[in-house]
Amino acid sequence: MSSETTTKPRRRASAKARVPYVGRPLPRVEDRPLLVGAGGYVDDFERPGMLHAHVVRSEVAHGRIRSIDVAAARRLPGVEHVITAADLPPVEIPVRLFPTDSSNRTLQPPLARDRVRYVGEPVAVVVATDPYLAEDAAAQVAVDVEPLVPVLDVEQAADDDAWLLHPQLGTNVIDRVTVGGDEAEVARLIRGADVVVRKRFRLARQGAVPLETRGLLAEYDADANALTVWGAAKVKHFNRTILSDLIGLPEASLRLIEGDVGGGFGARGEFYPEDYLIPWLAREIGRPVKWIEDRRENLLALNHSREQQWDLELAADREGRFIAFRASVLWAQGAYSRTHGSVLLPRLILLHASGPYRWQAFWGEASSVLTNKTPAGTYRGPGQYEPTFVRERMVDLVAREVGIDPAEIRRRNIITKAEMPYDSGLLDLDTGLPMVYDDGDFPLVFEQLLERCGYDQLRADVVRRQRAGERVGLSATSFIEMGNPGVFEQARVEALPDGRFVAHVGIASVGQGVETVLSQVAADLLHVPIEQVAVRYRDTATVPEGQGAFSSRATVWGGYAVAGAIRALQERAVEVAAERFNAVADEIEADGDSVLVPRGRRRRRVPIAELASEGFFRYEPGSASHVLTGGNVALVRVDPGSGDVVLERWWLAYEVGRAINPLTLEGQVRGAAVQGIGGALLEAFAYAPDGQPLTTSFLDYALPTAAESPNVEVLLVELGERREGDPLSGAKGGGEGGIIGVGATVANAVADALGGAAGELTELPILPETVQRLAALQAPAARGGAKPPMRSAS
């Protein structure tokens, strides 16, 4: 390392007219190993003497376990161990977020005890010397179950006389949350309104379905009484705490290691039964145990999401100005309270119901209801995608009713900049304080979207094509997203003697590009080439405590933690320099990777690494959550014969404050949009009347492919205020916004193409049979007269 150099500060400062990394569309630093086949996903790890586990799962949706016979499985060659609930201590898988009395009484045991409550519920685990042998033996475990009536439909499950999943509770409705003001006042407003639309909406079960299935590898070191677990993701520090509680080892004895993660999307990385079973087995047997989920298991065992039913009334005046709405939602939680508990999703759903619009009043309730299906949790855009679909469908129905264009009705109702700060009437999820919309510019974003796509021309083209008999439709929708939640995030930045810096952070990566964006921030603050910065997050033994990666929070929370740690490192270096050079600390200036120490009229530049080795910071700003807004425009064509929906064009605007890396952010937005298209047109976990899942392979659960995915034209709107010396200033947590409005946008465009049958389009996904049925309701030739006249959008 170079020794100190002497420079004139002014010259040096001007020589530093560097182009910041932040804001540039930089290709990712993560890519190389993933491109050459050198990634390290959980199944790529091996340990000497490793055994392989296979989970035996319930084949019955609801029943009493009479017996489980593992004798035949135990006798098979290579089988080392078989366990059932009888072998385990009486622990249950806890709820990570917002546990309630009811959720704590409906927790899932790691292995089913006396009852099974969904197909796919773990009932036994076989451990063998080879994964093929483990699977052979698992097939020999005989589970004798006395069937009970399965409860599958969320509305029937909520009935007073429904069969109960957890009889000790006396109901399947485990929790209920409300939002908004005085229900009676809302009812009065709706009664007195000129225009009232009432609809029931339903959304099917869908899920994250990452391309890499889950997996774990656990190894117990008896001498050190320590457990190491590979395969963590998303919230590894939380999971370490949970595992410590359940397995009875101190946190310091547990090490959770996150390898490369093949997609998360909210569901992967939460604490599931297997996250207890595999480490428990490794300790019990005294040999490393690996478990790799197969795709069928993944579709049955990973959290599901989205399934819900809405009853909604929306009132407006004759000009299409909204007055009030009243919503009643049933959230299908599945068989147990797991991971996200029973109130987080209902709360999120209600928080995103009112959207970017002004209301005189609203009221909503959402109940969490148990059914004999896979437990539910979050999936990208949780509690945001669904209410946005419902609300935006209703907005279009009101627009039809009063005879104005969908873009125009939104213009009339979107909260303006002049109305901010705007009291949303909602309470913050984390703090419970009133949520006030005080930044962003909702109309500006919507108008930029319309301008970018040439909305008026598009509308004219669509009307012309419709008159010519084409089944085409256009939609323009708006959304808000409450992003960037959290309580704290930490970072430790090391200065290495060779001039490199290593930032250890407590956030996680699920493939978004966290290393790249945090490296950009650090390189800008340290004034070094990005190659001299490394970001580490993988191992709980070496990185600080952290909350992890969820709700688009990693960049901003992780970034401010890194920035704080760099500041702490610089401050430490200044202190040491003051002592070493007998200077006044106030006169020493931190300058990126160095400090400048006065020496006569000149200044001595000393590299930080020669003065200090590390800086630590805990970022704990109170609430950092904020509101993001955006919109989508879609042009679609439907084929009434095949029921096919072709997405001809797609535009997406998203106000992100400031894009740290437009390349990766646009990548997030595009990917999210296509996931949302899967949710709008393809994806549904289907069940037979006896509770058997019908979608247990990629042949049945259809993900979008390149063939039906559109190009998404992304318009990032950056309204964030920039502050000197703060590369993150103005940035908001982004990444999920791409999915939030997509179901709504597809549905409204298809409804537009279906003309008079539009009011019947109330479900997601919109499968071909729905399109065929609705298209048959009204032939195109008959549509012209039934459709209200369009007013000019401008």
Next chain:
Amino acid sequence: MSRKVTLEINGERYEREVEERLLLSDFIRHEAGLTGTHVGCEHGVCGACTVQLDGEPVRSCLLLAVQAEGHQLRTVEDLNAGMGEELHPLQQAFHESHGLQCGFCTPGFLMSIEPMLNTAADLDEGEIRAAISGNLCRCTGYQNIVSAIQLAATRMQDGS
């Protein structure tokens, strides 16, 4: 039942005594230790496990190792073999176009596309989309993958 199988992967000969039911994907990953080939569904839909068998893309989860007896296989690890720090033009284009996020599906895409790259410059976007519709990606939405293929194909054409 086990039997001896001899095959060539990335120019290297592997001779192993394996069970007849062993999937080729498991042979590649766990016998040959080439973990760049990923298994996403084990029923031939997602394409993550795609490798080249005698130059043609195949799904290694739909073949048994014994079926590959005497054949030449190529996996993602071979794409830039011998190129040092440099990447294969297709890998480079995926990097520049941000054609990957979690990276799990990426080796399958690369091995599916690489044999058609020499002719891909003449393909329109729809044809490229059709050509990769047998590979699932849950992260990117495909648009940047299409761009990457177009970029690589153009460069290969210009270079040849």
